[in-house]
Amino acid sequence: MGGAPAACAGGRRRSGSPSRRLFPRVAASQGGGMLGKGVVGGGGGPRAPKPSFVSYVRPEEIHTNEKEAAEKEVTLHLLPGEQLLCEASTVLKYVQEDSCQRGVYGRLVCTDFKIAFLGDDESALESDIVSGIIHHTLAPKLLKRLFLFSYAAAVHSNTPTNPQNHTVMFDTREDWCWELERTKGNMKYKAVSVNEGYKVSERLPAYFVVPAPLPEESVSRFQGHGVPIWCWSYHNGCALLKMSALPKEQDDGILQTHRSFLDGVYRVIHRPPYEMVKTEDLSSNFLSLPDIQTAYSKFKQLFLIDNSAEFWDTDIKWFSLLESSSWLDIIRRCLKKAIEVTECLDAQNTNVLLVEENASDLCCLVSSLVQVMMDPHCRTRAGFQSLVQKEWVVGGHCFLDRCNHLRQSDKEEVPVFLLFLDCVWQLVHQHPPAFEFTETYLTVLSDSLYIPIFSTFFFNSPHQKEANVGGEGRDAHGAPLHLLTVWDWSVQFEPRAQTLFQNPLYVEKPKLDKSPRKGTHLKHQRQLSLPLTQAKSSPKRGFFREETDHLIKNLLGKRISKLINYSDELQDNFREFYDSWHSKPADYHGLLLPHIEGPEIRVWAQRYLRWIPEAQILGGGTVAMTSRLLGMMEEVRSLQEKVSERHLHQRALQAEAPALPRSSARLSSLFPFALLQRHPSKPVLPTSGWKALGDEDDLARREDEFVDLGEV
Structure with a gap:
């Protein structure tokens, strides 16, 4: 889905400050964490009927001491066949939080493959970036104009595939x-x-x-x-x-x-x-x-x-x-x-x-x-x-x-x-x-x-x-x-x-026991x-x-x-x-049926909520449970190694373990897509529904008491 932290995202309207629309929401997303390395496309399905990406914060309203000058200009890395289409030299990027007073200045660039943000120290504000992004992401295209063909033409045709990949292609x-x-x-x-x-x-x-x-x-x-x-x-x-x-x-x-x-x-x-x-x-x-x-x-x-x-x-x-x-x-x-x-x-x-x-x-x-x-x-x-x-x-x-x-x-x-x-x-x-x-x-x-x-x-x-x-x-x-x-x-x-x-x-x-058994065939x-x-x-x-x-x-x-x-x-x-x-124990290598009762069908949280910081469960969720189970598995393996005195084989077993931190408190429920960071849990609600649950500040303190993230 879209909705990743993006340049000049919509913030809270400041009192007495007129709103200023910089540019609408564009079809880009930006990954965080280990798997946020590449450009990840937005979700499928119909788009919103009209752009709704609004900024209520002027660059001059941000504290000047938050603008960090880069020692040297960050260069844009282009893939083979990738072409730069348009760019804006000074753009403010910030993470969605309650107060939008912290951000990073940089360049917003649009290529025929991706939209990227690069931190630098440019000062001139370009305005043609809006029309460029809209044109190259939302306008109709020809099939041969897709970046797919530009990339293939620039890369050598004998690119090897993973020899361990045994996917059957069904083309023969x-x-x-x-x-x-x-x-x-x-x-x-x-x-x-x-x-x-x-x-x-x-x-x-x-x-x-x-x-x-x-x-x-x-x-x-x-x-x-x-x-x-x-x-x-x-x-x-x-x-x-x-x-x-x-x-x-x-x-x-x-x-x-x-x-x-x-x-x-x-x-x-x-x-x-x-x-x-x-x-x-x-x-x-x-x-x-x-x-x-x-x-x-x-x-x-x-x-x-x-x-x-x-x-x-x-x-x-x-x-x-x-x-x-x-x-x-x-x-x-x-x-x-x-x-x-x-x-x-x-x-x-x-x-x-x-x-x-x-x-x-x-x-x-x-x-x-x-x-x-x-x-x-x-x-x-x-x-x-x-x-x-x-x-x-x-x-x-x-x-x-x-x-x-x-x-x-x-x-x-x-x-x-x-x-x-x-x-x-x-x-x-x-x-x-x-x-x-x-x-x-x-x-x-x-x-x-x-x-x-x-x-x-x-x-x-x-x-x-x-x-x-x-x-x-x-x-x-x-x-x-x-x-x-x-x-x-x-x-x-x-x-x-x-x-x-x-x-x-x-x-x-x-492994199947191939020896014949009496009375079974x-x-x-x-x-x-x-x-x-x-x-x-x-x-x-x-x-x-x-x-x-x-x-x-x-x-x-x-x-x-x-x-x-x-x-x-x-x-x-x-x-x-x-x-x-469902009345019998599940055979994981036989027939497998899902539960389809109302509460059993759930929202795929990792995919749909990963770009929403407020939706994270710090130190919890299924990731924390998996981390604890892996810890127990590692401990059992370690004990087995000591009993059998196979110390040389222990390193190989540890190398097979997934790349998860040992402490589940350092993980997020949206790992590996969400960045682990503190976000204010105090809601901004002008309704009476939240008030009925108690004092907001007191609730925020009670929630923080149960999560100790330690050093990040």
Whole structure:
């Protein structure tokens, strides 16, 4: 999210002083702490309707003794291909506090990649910086004018990637075959190359997987629409598939062709009693993209705080504003839908077909959540990154439009991928030992959506990327452009910072005992594919059964799922499945379900609150708990070393510990993004609500009594 400490941020209006608008809020953020090294982009979703960044403090009103003269001018560090666009030589930067009488003078510069503040001793105030920032951050752009291409052209094409990175990119047929073999899906599905060179569809990847009996010519018949595409297979043989809907047509001849085509496709994946399928039409009976857009637009306003007075004023009505945004309710609905699909795959032994208009938004979200819940491999860092590549990047999610990188259409800007990360955070928060990565990793990943160095999240499809990189695109050495992937984290962070991505509480999967045990054996896959309940009769007249032609015309496209019989006991099955799982101890390397009751769905504080100093819990929060647990783990390891007298091995074990300070009192709940510093806890509230809690000064003294930060 935005809202980092910025130059000339809004302060408290001084008595008798006229207000002076210097420049509006701009799309920049500034990290603090260990991970604040690079430029981090703002959150996705719709922006505020108009600029609201106001300064009420004149530079001449600041005490002159607070202006520190720099011994030498600070130079601006530019990345390869980065160009300076405009700058203001004298700007005041201050941290959001109750009294805005302390600050630092310096230069504010705007490049084609970042907005940066440099402390120096210049004195002339430039005014063209306002229009420059607005133009280069908010004005519509062309794709080739993104810094992504300038950087790639300036960097040598043979930039090596991290050799320890085992992320599967799914840009070759071999990658898909590997995934089929890993999930045992190769028994019923096959990887096809019918779309090589994007001859069939520019929306589909060059390689993907379809049911083995499906003829490849069926894929090209309607440019990939109406074809079930494989996402993932469960260990019992059931599979998760997705399908983009056929467009609506009014011509009876085309309608009949569509009906015959879908009928044949359906018979491939629905063959009772061994192969059952249920269809989830996400375009008609789930969330809509405008719902997500509206909810996030309201939700993010809670975190665009300019000063302490505004923070405390918002704090009084926090829960009512949070509820009215409906963002947490949307997260709950996404998790519930994923659990419903999981119940079909696990308890009912039924294939699930997700249907959406283009199968590139809600299909990506639901299918990814299902795999995180059911596949422990997706809860490792490499597995999660491979999942994002498969379902989102190669799967054709329109990152360029949904993140509005070109600032061309606010209507298309919907934070679907951020919603997915928020849902994953709920799982990480509820089941920490099940995940190899941390919430800090998820936070940094959400920031990387807006860093125009990596190509991962800046295209609408693999075809668009290939079309804009190949051909005339050349770097400074004349070689084809090499666009970096975000998964090479060494480009952004040093090894010490990357240790914060690794969850020290992760429970690794125990090694399997390969010795045969009496009375236990793995069930054959075909046996596991049998339905647990009485088989349902197959639909009459194929896919469309007894529906009239008029009804078929209305249901083609977005409403295919209405044509499948759903069990009337869906809610009962869901509740029984949900309660039964939560009544047992969690298996961190098996099926994993979240709690979705009201209080269990929470705000992702580290991401949304990290730039608000008043929201920090000094010496507390989950970071403090993790720090104490790590301390206990280190003590246990030390005792084990002494008992076994392996002193030489002790250094290696200590080197594996994350880079966290030993004393939790020196940490903030928003570590590593927030700077550890004291902030006045006295609220600036002209209301009677706070007065009812007692004297403000007395309350501030009582709060400080429980926190001893020591030397910082």
